[in-house]
Amino acid sequence: MPTKRGPYAKSDQRRQALSRAALDLVRRHGHRNVSVSDIAELAETSEATVFYHFPTKEALLIAALAQHDDENIRAHGAEAGAIAEMAARAEAGVQRTNYARLYNELAGAAADPTHPANEFFQSRWERSTRVVATDIRRLQNDGRVAESVDADAAAHILLAAWEGLQLQWMQGPPFDIGSLLEWHIRTVLGPAALD
Amino acid sequence: MPTKRGPYAKSDQRRQALSRAALDLVRRHGHRNVSVSDIAELAETSEATVFYHFPTKEALLIAALAQHDDENIRAHGAEAGAIAEMAARAEAGVQRTNYARLYNELAGAAADPTHPANEFFQSRWERSTRVVATDIRRLQNDGRVAESVDADAAAHILLAAWEGLQLQWMQGPPFDIGSLLEWHIRTVLGPAALD
DNA sequence: GTCTATAGAGTGATAGAC
DNA sequence: GTCTATCACTCTATAGAC
Numbered sequence: 001m002p003t004k005r006g007p008y009a010k011s012d013q014r015r016q017a018l019s020r021a022a023l024d025l026v027r028r029h030g031h032r033n034v035s036v037s038d039i040a041e042l043a044e045t046s047e048a049t050v051f052y053h054f055p056t057k058e059a060l061l062i063a064a065l066a067q068h069d070d071e072n073i074r075a076h077g078a079e080a081g082a083i084a085e086m087a088a089r090a091e092a093g094v095q096r097t098n099y100a101r102l103y104n105e106l107a108g109a110a111a112d113p114t115h116p117a118n119e120f121f122q123s124r125w126e127r128s129t130r131v132v133a134t135d136i137r138r139l140q141n142d143g144r145v146a147e148s149v150d151a152d153a154a155a156h157i158l159l160a161a162w163e164g165l166q167l168q169w170m171q172g173p174p175f176d177i178g179s180l181l182e183w184h185i186r187t188v189l190g191p192a193a194l195d
Numbered sequence: 196m197p198t199k200r201g202p203y204a205k206s207d208q209r210r211q212a213l214s215r216a217a218l219d220l221v222r223r224h225g226h227r228n229v230s231v232s233d234i235a236e237l238a239e240t241s242e243a244t245v246f247y248h249f250p251t252k253e254a255l256l257i258a259a260l261a262q263h264d265d266e267n268i269r270a271h272g273a274e275a276g277a278i279a280e281m282a283a284r285a286e287a288g289v290q291r292t293n294y295a296r297l298y299n300e301l302a303g304a305a306a307d308p309t310h311p312a313n314e315f316f317q318s319r320w321e322r323s324t325r326v327v328a329t330d331i332r333r334l335q336n337d338g339r340v341a342e343s344v345d346a347d348a349a350a351h352i353l354l355a356a357w358e359g360l361q362l363q364w365m366q367g368p369p370f371d372i373g374s375l376l377e378w379h380i381r382t383v384l385g386p387a388a389l390d
Numbered sequence: 391g392t393c394t395a396t397a398g399a400g401t402g403a404t405a406g407a408c
Numbered sequence: 409g410t411c412t413a414t415c416a417c418t419c420t421a422t423a424g425a426c
Contacts, residue, residue, distance in 0.1 A: 010392070030307070035418065047419090048394055057419065101307045108303030111365035112225075112296045121366050150378075156370075157379050160359030161352055168355060170306035171316050175351075183345075184352050188382055205410070230400065242401095243412055252401070 015053050015063065017043045022064040023099075030098045031061055031105075055116075058109075061102060062117045068099060069124075097170075104167055129155050136189065144192045154188050210248050210258065212238045217259040218294075225293040226256055226300075250311075253304075256297060257312045263294060264319075299362060324350050331384065339387045349383050 021042040025034040036057050037047045054060040110117040133155035139145040161184055169177045185193055216237040220229045231252050232242040249255040305312040328350035334340040356379055364372045380388055 014392090032307075037418080046394070048396090049392085051420070052393060055420090101304075104303035104306040105300065106303070107362065107366075108299035108301070109296075111299040111362060112227075113365075113367050118366060122368070125363055125366065153375060153378055156375060157356055157360075157382075160363060161356035162359070163362065164355030164357070164359035165352075167302065167306060167358065168320055171302075171313060171320065172308050173317070180348060180351060183348055187352075209410090232400085241412070243414090244410080246402070247411060250402085 011053060014043075014045065014049070018045075018050060018053060018060060019063040019067040022060050023067045026061070026064055026102055027096075027098050031102045036060070058106075059116050062106065062120055065103060065106065065117075066120065100166075100170060104170065107163075125159070128159055132159060139189070139193060144195065145189045149189060158185065158188060206248065209238075209240065209244070211262075213240075213245060213248060213255060214258040214262040217255050218262045221256070221259055221297055222291075222293050226297045231255070253301075254311050257301065257315055260298060260301065260312075261315065295361075295365060299365065302358075320354070323354055327354060334384070334388060339390065340384045344384060353380065353383060 018039060022034070022039045025038055025042060036050055039060065040047045040050045043050075050060065054063065106117045107121055109115050110121045112118065129152070133151045136145060136149070136151040136154055140147055140149070140151065162181065165177055165180060169175065182194060213234060217229070217234045220233055220237060231245050234255065235242045235245045238245075245255065249258065301312045302316055304310050305316045307313065324347070328346045331340060331344070331346040331349055335342055335344070335346065357376065360372055360375060364370065377389060
């Protein structure tokens with residue numbers, strides 16, 4: 001992995017600039033209204049150059065998702081970042097709506113193991129599950145969740161339900177996602193989990 | 196809504212033929228490997244004609260999803276169809292894998308309310324929730340599920356978790372989705388729900 | 391290693407013929 | 409109402425210049 005001062009410094013910088021530009025434009029206009037040449041223009045390079053650094057438009061959009069995660073982790077620390085990432089879809093505001101739409105579409109497309117976003121989502125999911133399971137074990141140590149609860153299974157299900165609920169919520173019509181999630185957590189982990 | 200003998204008979208037939216051809220090709224090759232002209236060819240018409248009947252390739256693919264549902268409902272009856280539709284993603288085999296990939300990708304894209312597939316998924320989701328909630332109430336009448344369980348909330352959460360699990364399962368690596376679902380149902384509805 | 395020029399395929403939009 | 413011809417745009421692939 002080359003660093004900023006390594007032999008691939010220029011490529012790294014270009015890729016970064018392109019990821020940032022892509023994320024910026026996606027947030028403002030939505031990924032369907034952004035063309036590769038728009039991104040190239042904002043990053044002050046040519047469309048052809050973009051396709052030297054990224055094989056497809058999709059690959060560039062995946063890099064934009066990763067860029068978003070990086071920003072969150074940088075802003076809130078690694079663990080907070082991992083939790084924040086799970087909440088990404090539930091966030092409000094136009095910026096995040098457009099981001100979440102890209103996220104959802106790529107998450108669906110990544111159901112194909114050969115899809116370039118597959119690896120990204122797989123490791124993201126794995127990280128999220130680990131963080132939540134750890135949190136559940138902490139609650140068990142505190143005596144707020146019964147020892148009989150299978151922390152891994154519970155983390156798995158809680159995240160899956162979260163994911164499904166957020167997708168459904170974005171497809172509308174609106175419903176109270178917060179209370180449903182709370183109800184679910186108390187049902188799975190026990191009534192004292194959120195106290 | 197014009198019927199087969201109404202004034203738009205020809206258009207209806209074309210649309211049907213195109214939906215069928217699209218579904219057929221998607222199942223065999225995956226939607227990313229199918230071009231509109233491939234579909235036109237199989238339906239024995241021209242690419243330009245396809246774009247007269249469907250505004251975009253995506254609209255045609257949505258019609259293919261609906262075609263799949265229609266076939267299921269015709270084969271298993273309306274209620275069985277509604278249940279079968281929920282299981283769509285968990286189904287095995289190459290045919291259904293390719294179908295499920297299209298389903299997942301469009302479901303994610305439909306998180307945008309302006310997306311043409313939004314209405315399709317919204318009504319599908321509404322139907323599924325209704326069927327499952329009804330089933331839960333039946334179990335309550337039979338005394339196998341406690342009356343204290345909120346049937347609507349439970350149906351909501353069970354379907355959301357199902358959706359999320361299946362998406363995650365398709366993104367791999369494999370895990371035992373069946374036991375997780377069973378565990379979840381027993382946790383939410385009570386231990387006797389599946390007896 | 392980095393970038394450009396260019397050609398090709400696929401998609402989407404339009405005007406007009408039947 | 410149905411269909412065709414045609415064009416513009418975006419994305420992809422490749423060969424080669426710097």
